[in-house]
Amino acid sequence: MTQPLLKVEELCAGYGGGDIVKSAGFTVSENGISTIVGPNGAGKSTLIKALVGLLIPRSGSIQLAGKDVVRMNAPAKARVGLGYVPQEHNVFRNLSIGENMMLAYEFIARDRAGFAAARDRVFDIFPDLVGRESDLAGNLSGGQRQMLAFGCALMPDPTLLLLDEPSAGLSPKYVEGMFAAVKAVNDAGVTILMIEQNVREAMAISETAIVLAAGEIRAQMPAREFMNHPDIHALYMGAASTRQQGGA
Amino acid sequence: MLQILLNGIVSGLLVALPAVALSLTYGVLKFPNFAIGSMITFGAYIALFFNVDIGVPLFAAAGLAAVGLAAVALLIDRLVYRPLRGADHVTLLVASIGVYFVLENVVRFLFGSDIRGYDVTVARPHRWMGLRVNNEQILIFVVALLAMVIVWFILMRTPFGRAMRAVSDNPDLADVRGISRNKVIALVWVISAALSSTAGVLIGMDGIIDPLMGWNYVLPLFAAVILGGIGNPLGAVLGALIIGIVEEMSTLVLPTTYRQAVSFVIIALVLLLRPHGLLGKPRISR
Numbered sequence: 001m002t003q004p005l006l007k008v009e010e011l012c013a014g015y016g017g018g019d020i021v022k023s024a025g026f027t028v029s030e031n032g033i034s035t036i037v038g039p040n041g042a043g044k045s046t047l048i049k050a051l052v053g054l055l056i057p058r059s060g061s062i063q064l065a066g067k068d069v070v071r072m073n074a075p076a077k078a079r080v081g082l083g084y085v086p087q088e089h090n091v092f093r094n095l096s097i098g099e100n101m102m103l104a105y106e107f108i109a110r111d112r113a114g115f116a117a118a119r120d121r122v123f124d125i126f127p128d129l130v131g132r133e134s135d136l137a138g139n140l141s142g143g144q145r146q147m148l149a150f151g152c153a154l155m156p157d158p159t160l161l162l163l164d165e166p167s168a169g170l171s172p173k174y175v176e177g178m179f180a181a182v183k184a185v186n187d188a189g190v191t192i193l194m195i196e197q198n199v200r201e202a203m204a205i206s207e208t209a210i211v212l213a214a215g216e217i218r219a220q221m222p223a224r225e226f227m228n229h230p231d232i233h234a235l236y237m238g239a240a241s242t243r244q245q246g247g248a
Numbered sequence: 249m250l251q252i253l254l255n256g257i258v259s260g261l262l263v264a265l266p267a268v269a270l271s272l273t274y275g276v277l278k279f280p281n282f283a284i285g286s287m288i289t290f291g292a293y294i295a296l297f298f299n300v301d302i303g304v305p306l307f308a309a310a311g312l313a314a315v316g317l318a319a320v321a322l323l324i325d326r327l328v329y330r331p332l333r334g335a336d337h338v339t340l341l342v343a344s345i346g347v348y349f350v351l352e353n354v355v356r357f358l359f360g361s362d363i364r365g366y367d368v369t370v371a372r373p374h375r376w377m378g379l380r381v382n383n384e385q386i387l388i389f390v391v392a393l394l395a396m397v398i399v400w401f402i403l404m405r406t407p408f409g410r411a412m413r414a415v416s417d418n419p420d421l422a423d424v425r426g427i428s429r430n431k432v433i434a435l436v437w438v439i440s441a442a443l444s445s446t447a448g449v450l451i452g453m454d455g456i457i458d459p460l461m462g463w464n465y466v467l468p469l470f471a472a473v474i475l476g477g478i479g480n481p482l483g484a485v486l487g488a489l490i491i492g493i494v495e496e497m498s499t500l501v502l503p504t505t506y507r508q509a510v511s512f513v514i515i516a517l518v519l520l521l522r523p524h525g526l527l528g529k530p531r532i533s534r
């Protein structure tokens with residue numbers, strides 16, 4: 001068996017009060033798409049923030065390609081190939097699209113010559129951004145902003161990309177495109193760990209499902225098995241549909 | 249009238265330099281640096297030391313003052329602000345008020361409290377189309393514009409300038425982009441110190457040097473920054489020019505002792521009518 005790209009063990013993290021993420025453990029194998037699901041407030045975003053270093057974990061270990069990175073801060077983690085698209089506030093609103101893309105590249109990749117090629121790769125995936133480099137990112141629509149945020153995370157060519165609800169708040173037209181983009185990026189060789197509430201669509205492109213509830217990892221299993229699992233299916237999909245009704 | 253406009257623009261430019269500094273530090277560090285007043289004073293005195301006590305020409309002394317004040321600012325950041333990083337902005341504001349008084353008293357201790365001046369020859373003012381313009385005014389005009397163009401260039405056209413704007417816009421995202429926040433903060437202090445000490449030297453050339461010279465600028469500075477929209481350097485320049493011109497015009501109808509009141513009135517009006525300033529944006533979530 002090959003070693004996983006990401007291995008998380010007994011990870012505890014929180015914001016000041018008690019632990020939000022409680023002794024979480026799971027693995028992400030190379031090349032696939034893994035999806036974390038769980039109810040609102042379960043601690044999914046907190047877990048990802050702890051993984052990228054925006055929140056320094058209180059205990060536990062995070063191994064990226066066999067290397068312990070648990071004490072690294074966010075800039076250092078970005079430089080060892082960890083990409084991240086936050087759920088909200090994921091672009092620099094007062095900067096132009098071009099500047100957002102430049103910034104996503106220059107402090108991580110440091111090889112100035114590769115910038116144009118990286119930008120063109122992103123433009124291939126998100127043609128909506130082409131020709132709009134001088135527009136302010138804050139003026140983009142929700143869907144376009146999500147594309148820019150995703151595109152920026154791709155600029156330095158990460159080895160592992162963490163996506164926090166890439167399809168949240170998007171109109172149906174954009175949701176489909178977003179999952180297609182996730183799949184395309186993964187096909188191009190980037191391992192992906194994402195959080196998603198659109199469970200069906202997410203599982204359709206994922207290999208692995210990770211279930212998080214009340215800060216604890218409840219299960220990790222193949223995505224297909226997850227979709228057919230009677231218990232989890234009733235529990236989780238039931239919760240999801242109630243929430244959708246409540247939010248409408 | 250044209251004379252008043254000219255004088256107003258020149259005194260506005262003197263306010264503009266530290267106002268830009270104030271707005272840059274606010275953007276990145278998220279607190280209004282009250283100590284900017286004593287940074288102006290300290291810069292003027294470092295230049296005075298090199299110019300008068302050592303005998304270095306004033307322009308070189310001004311350069312040394314910028315470097316010296318940058319070192320002082322970095323030291324203060326290390327000792328005072330860094331341990332408070334992440335504290336709420338009232339705590340940091342209070343800390344910077346403390347720093348103000350410490351720096352002012354360091355100046356009094358090192359250089360005394362007497363009124364002093366630089367070693368420069370004073371030339372007669374030029375007359376030009378009915379306007380009276382002195383050399384100091386021309387110098388202020390040229391140096392202030394040059395300084396602002398340099399800062400604009402750093403902000404808009406260099407990676408570190410972009411990084412600075414990124415940190416003021418969204419610090420967490422800047423972290424994720426591999427930007428070292430401590431380096432950006434250091435750069436902000438260096439630029440802020442260079443602008444403040446340059447302002448200090450220009451103010452000292454135009455008027456007098458005493459330990460309260462920066463104090464007199466605190467109110468107009470905050471008025472300029474609030475008027476322009478806090479955290480917006482371009483707004484700070486605009487606000488400073490308006491303050492300078494309005495203050496100058498107020499002397500037509502009010503005794504000059506009320507000059508400072510102009511800043512007060514402007515602060516009050518802006519906070520009542522347009523709290524986010526002329527160029528600032530209202531706070532929005534998401």
Ligand SMILES: Nc1ncnc2c1ncn2[C@@H]1O[C@H](COP(=O)(O)OP(=O)(O)O)[C@@H](O)[C@H]1O
Pocket residue numbers: 015020038039040041042043044045046047
């Ligand atoms: N910045 C924060 N400071 C304090 N508590 C937070 C913060 N962000 C989230 N929380 C709390 O942590 C818990 C988990 O939130 P989050 O990780 O965002 O959940 P999820 O992404 O699964 O919906 C919630 O109870 C939330 O209130």
Ligand SMILES: [Mg+2]
Pocket residue numbers: 044045046087
């Ligand atoms: Mg979340």
